[in-house]
Amino acid sequence: MRTARTVENGTRVSDGFYEEIRPRLYRRIARELQEAGRVLDLGCGGCELARFLVSRYGKEVTGLDVTDGSFPDLGQMDDSVRRRLRCIKADARRLEFLGDEAADAAVATWALHEMDRPREILEEVRRVLRVGGELLIVDFPRGSLAGRLWNEKYYAPEEVSEILERAGYEHVSARLVERGQVIWAKGFRPVSEEAATS
Numbered sequence: 001m002r003t004a005r006t007v008e009n010g011t012r013v014s015d016g017f018y019e020e021i022r023p024r025l026y027r028r029i030a031r032e033l034q035e036a037g038r039v040l041d042l043g044c045g046g047c048e049l050a051r052f053l054v055s056r057y058g059k060e061v062t063g064l065d066v067t068d069g070s071f072p073d074l075g076q077m078d079d080s081v082r083r084r085l086r087c088i089k090a091d092a093r094r095l096e097f098l099g100d101e102a103a104d105a106a107v108a109t110w111a112l113h114e115m116d117r118p119r120e121i122l123e124e125v126r127r128v129l130r131v132g133g134e135l136l137i138v139d140f141p142r143g144s145l146a147g148r149l150w151n152e153k154y155y156a157p158e159e160v161s162e163i164l165e166r167a168g169y170e171h172v173s174a175r176l177v178e179r180g181q182v183i184w185a186k187g188f189r190p191v192s193e194e195a196a197t198s
Protein backbone atom coordinates (compact mmCIF):
# COMPACT_ATOMS: atom_id res chain seq x y z
CA MET A 1 0.00 0.00 0.00
CA ARG A 2 1.27 3.47 -0.90
CA THR A 3 1.84 6.06 1.79
CA ALA A 4 0.45 9.57 1.45
CA ARG A 5 2.17 12.59 2.97
CA THR A 6 1.27 16.16 3.66
CA VAL A 7 3.86 18.44 2.04
CA GLU A 8 4.87 22.03 2.71
CA ASN A 9 1.96 23.72 0.91
CA GLY A 10 -0.50 21.56 2.88
CA THR A 11 -1.29 19.29 -0.08
CA ARG A 12 -1.60 15.57 0.59
CA VAL A 13 0.16 13.49 -2.07
CA SER A 14 0.93 9.82 -2.45
CA ASP A 15 4.55 8.63 -2.60
CA GLY A 16 3.83 7.42 -6.13
CA PHE A 17 2.70 10.88 -7.26
CA TYR A 18 5.55 11.51 -9.71
CA GLU A 19 5.08 8.16 -11.43
CA GLU A 20 1.32 8.75 -11.57
CA ILE A 21 1.65 12.11 -13.30
CA ARG A 22 4.39 11.02 -15.72
CA PRO A 23 2.11 10.24 -18.74
CA ARG A 24 0.24 13.52 -18.30
CA LEU A 25 3.46 15.47 -17.84
CA TYR A 26 4.97 13.97 -20.99
CA ARG A 27 1.89 14.99 -22.98
CA ARG A 28 2.12 18.47 -21.52
CA ILE A 29 5.79 18.69 -22.53
CA ALA A 30 4.89 17.54 -26.05
CA ARG A 31 2.21 20.25 -26.28
CA GLU A 32 4.63 22.89 -25.04
CA LEU A 33 7.22 21.84 -27.64
CA GLN A 34 4.75 21.21 -30.46
CA GLU A 35 6.45 23.63 -32.86
CA ALA A 36 9.90 22.08 -32.36
CA GLY A 37 11.09 19.42 -34.80
CA ARG A 38 14.58 18.92 -33.29
CA VAL A 39 14.68 18.53 -29.52
CA LEU A 40 17.53 18.05 -27.03
CA ASP A 41 16.71 16.09 -23.88
CA LEU A 42 19.27 17.21 -21.28
CA GLY A 43 20.08 14.70 -18.53
CA CYS A 44 17.87 12.18 -20.33
CA GLY A 45 18.49 9.20 -17.99
CA GLY A 46 16.89 6.21 -19.72
CA CYS A 47 15.65 8.38 -22.64
CA GLU A 48 11.97 7.67 -21.79
CA LEU A 49 10.81 11.18 -22.65
CA ALA A 50 12.99 11.20 -25.78
CA ARG A 51 11.46 7.92 -26.94
CA PHE A 52 7.96 9.21 -26.25
CA LEU A 53 8.55 12.39 -28.28
CA VAL A 54 9.98 10.39 -31.16
CA SER A 55 7.44 7.58 -31.30
CA ARG A 56 4.27 9.57 -30.58
CA TYR A 57 5.10 12.93 -32.15
CA GLY A 58 7.69 12.09 -34.81
CA LYS A 59 10.25 14.49 -33.39
CA GLU A 60 13.97 14.16 -33.87
CA VAL A 61 15.40 13.87 -30.37
CA THR A 62 18.94 13.82 -29.04
CA GLY A 63 19.12 12.63 -25.45
CA LEU A 64 22.26 13.56 -23.51
CA ASP A 65 23.45 12.21 -20.22
CA VAL A 66 26.77 11.99 -18.38
CA THR A 67 26.05 8.34 -17.69
CA ASP A 68 24.85 5.86 -20.31
CA GLY A 69 23.95 2.98 -17.96
CA SER A 70 20.21 3.42 -18.51
CA PHE A 71 20.26 4.10 -22.25
CA PRO A 72 17.91 1.87 -24.22
CA ASP A 73 19.15 -0.62 -26.79
CA LEU A 74 18.43 1.22 -30.02
CA GLY A 75 18.97 -2.02 -31.94
CA GLN A 76 15.71 -3.35 -30.46
CA MET A 77 13.66 -0.44 -31.78
CA ASP A 78 11.71 0.10 -34.96
CA ASP A 79 13.60 1.72 -37.79
CA SER A 80 11.25 4.70 -37.67
CA VAL A 81 12.27 5.39 -34.04
CA ARG A 82 15.95 4.56 -34.52
CA ARG A 83 16.23 7.06 -37.35
CA ARG A 84 15.06 9.91 -35.14
CA LEU A 85 16.51 9.07 -31.73
CA ARG A 86 20.10 9.51 -30.54
CA CYS A 87 21.24 8.85 -26.98
CA ILE A 88 24.67 10.35 -26.38
CA LYS A 89 26.92 10.08 -23.37
CA ALA A 90 27.97 13.69 -22.84
CA ASP A 91 28.18 16.46 -20.33
CA ALA A 92 25.63 19.11 -21.24
CA ARG A 93 28.28 21.73 -20.42
CA ARG A 94 30.30 20.75 -23.50
CA LEU A 95 28.20 20.35 -26.62
CA GLU A 96 30.96 20.96 -29.16
CA PHE A 97 29.72 17.98 -31.19
CA LEU A 98 26.57 20.01 -31.91
CA GLY A 99 26.71 22.96 -34.27
CA ASP A 100 25.19 26.36 -33.58
CA GLU A 101 21.40 26.33 -33.81
CA ALA A 102 21.31 22.52 -34.00
CA ALA A 103 18.05 22.30 -32.00
CA ASP A 104 14.66 23.98 -32.03
CA ALA A 105 14.05 23.29 -28.35
CA ALA A 106 15.67 21.72 -25.30
CA VAL A 107 14.08 20.13 -22.27
CA ALA A 108 15.50 19.02 -18.92
CA THR A 109 13.21 16.83 -16.84
CA TRP A 110 14.11 16.24 -13.18
CA ALA A 111 17.70 17.08 -14.09
CA LEU A 112 18.52 20.74 -13.39
CA HIS A 113 18.85 20.19 -9.64
CA GLU A 114 21.49 17.51 -10.32
CA MET A 115 23.59 19.68 -12.63
CA ASP A 116 26.70 21.41 -11.31
CA ARG A 117 27.13 25.01 -12.43
CA PRO A 118 23.74 25.05 -14.20
CA ARG A 119 24.20 28.55 -15.56
CA GLU A 120 27.23 27.45 -17.63
CA ILE A 121 25.28 24.49 -18.95
CA LEU A 122 22.33 26.62 -19.96
CA GLU A 123 24.62 29.11 -21.71
CA GLU A 124 26.03 26.29 -23.81
CA VAL A 125 22.51 25.06 -24.52
CA ARG A 126 21.58 28.56 -25.66
CA ARG A 127 24.32 28.40 -28.28
CA VAL A 128 22.95 25.20 -29.81
CA LEU A 129 19.35 26.43 -29.81
CA ARG A 130 18.05 28.21 -32.85
CA VAL A 131 17.19 31.88 -32.40
CA GLY A 132 13.82 32.01 -30.66
CA GLY A 133 14.19 28.35 -29.59
CA GLU A 134 12.72 27.30 -26.25
CA LEU A 135 14.39 25.82 -23.21
CA LEU A 136 11.91 24.06 -20.92
CA ILE A 137 12.87 23.07 -17.39
CA VAL A 138 10.71 20.62 -15.48
CA ASP A 139 11.97 19.91 -11.98
CA PHE A 140 11.05 19.21 -8.39
CA PRO A 141 10.61 22.41 -6.37
CA ARG A 142 12.00 23.02 -2.93
CA GLY A 143 9.46 22.07 -0.27
CA SER A 144 7.76 19.46 -2.48
CA LEU A 145 7.19 15.73 -2.03
CA ALA A 146 10.57 15.09 -3.71
CA GLY A 147 12.39 16.64 -0.76
CA ARG A 148 10.64 14.22 1.60
CA LEU A 149 11.36 11.23 -0.61
CA TRP A 150 14.95 11.84 -1.65
CA ASN A 151 16.23 14.68 0.50
CA GLU A 152 18.19 16.37 -2.31
CA LYS A 153 18.60 20.11 -2.82
CA TYR A 154 15.96 21.67 -5.02
CA TYR A 155 15.36 25.15 -6.41
CA ALA A 156 12.47 27.50 -5.88
CA PRO A 157 10.82 28.75 -9.12
CA GLU A 158 12.35 32.25 -8.67
CA GLU A 159 15.82 30.69 -8.53
CA VAL A 160 15.24 28.81 -11.76
CA SER A 161 14.06 32.07 -13.38
CA GLU A 162 17.21 33.78 -12.19
CA ILE A 163 19.45 31.02 -13.59
CA LEU A 164 17.67 31.24 -16.95
CA GLU A 165 17.95 35.03 -17.07
CA ARG A 166 21.62 34.97 -16.14
CA ALA A 167 22.25 32.34 -18.79
CA GLY A 168 20.93 34.80 -21.37
CA TYR A 169 17.36 33.64 -22.04
CA GLU A 170 14.46 36.02 -22.59
CA HIS A 171 10.72 35.86 -21.93
CA VAL A 172 11.55 33.77 -18.88
CA SER A 173 8.80 32.41 -16.67
CA ALA A 174 8.66 29.83 -13.87
CA ARG A 175 5.64 28.56 -12.00
CA LEU A 176 4.42 25.61 -10.01
CA VAL A 177 2.09 23.07 -11.62
CA GLU A 178 0.70 19.66 -10.65
CA ARG A 179 -0.52 20.67 -7.20
CA GLY A 180 2.67 22.60 -6.51
CA GLN A 181 4.89 19.53 -6.91
CA VAL A 182 6.53 20.46 -10.22
CA ILE A 183 8.43 23.54 -11.45
CA TRP A 184 7.55 24.47 -15.02
CA ALA A 185 10.04 27.05 -16.26
CA LYS A 186 10.91 28.29 -19.70
CA GLY A 187 13.00 30.80 -21.57
CA PHE A 188 13.84 31.53 -25.19
CA ARG A 189 17.05 32.22 -27.05
CA PRO A 190 17.00 35.95 -27.83
CA VAL A 191 17.13 37.21 -31.39
CA SER A 192 20.11 39.40 -30.58
CA GLU A 193 23.07 37.96 -28.70
CA GLU A 194 23.59 41.44 -27.29
CA ALA A 195 20.37 40.99 -25.32
CA ALA A 196 21.70 37.65 -24.02
CA THR A 197 24.99 38.99 -22.75
CA SER A 198 23.97 42.44 -21.49
Ligand SMILES: C[S@@+](CC[C@H](N)C(=O)[O-])C[C@H]1O[C@@H](n2cnc3c(N)ncnc32)[C@H](O)[C@@H]1O
Pocket residue numbers: 042043044045046047048049064065066067090091092093108109110111114115116121
Ligand atom coordinates in the same frame (compact mmCIF):
# COMPACT_ATOMS: atom_id res chain seq x y z
C1 LIG B 1 17.01 12.40 -11.90
S1 LIG B 1 17.76 12.00 -13.43
C2 LIG B 1 16.45 12.37 -14.55
C3 LIG B 1 16.50 11.52 -15.77
C4 LIG B 1 15.41 11.74 -16.82
N1 LIG B 1 15.41 13.09 -17.35
C5 LIG B 1 14.05 11.37 -16.31
O1 LIG B 1 13.13 12.19 -16.43
O2 LIG B 1 13.89 10.25 -15.81
C6 LIG B 1 18.91 13.32 -13.72
C7 LIG B 1 19.91 12.99 -14.81
O3 LIG B 1 20.73 14.14 -15.09
C8 LIG B 1 22.01 13.66 -15.47
N2 LIG B 1 23.00 14.76 -15.41
C9 LIG B 1 23.45 15.42 -14.31
N3 LIG B 1 24.36 16.35 -14.67
C10 LIG B 1 24.48 16.29 -16.03
C11 LIG B 1 25.25 17.00 -16.99
N4 LIG B 1 26.11 17.96 -16.63
N5 LIG B 1 25.13 16.68 -18.30
C12 LIG B 1 24.27 15.69 -18.68
N6 LIG B 1 23.52 14.99 -17.82
C13 LIG B 1 23.61 15.28 -16.51
C14 LIG B 1 22.26 12.52 -14.47
O4 LIG B 1 23.27 11.64 -14.92
C15 LIG B 1 20.87 11.88 -14.40
O5 LIG B 1 20.74 10.79 -15.31
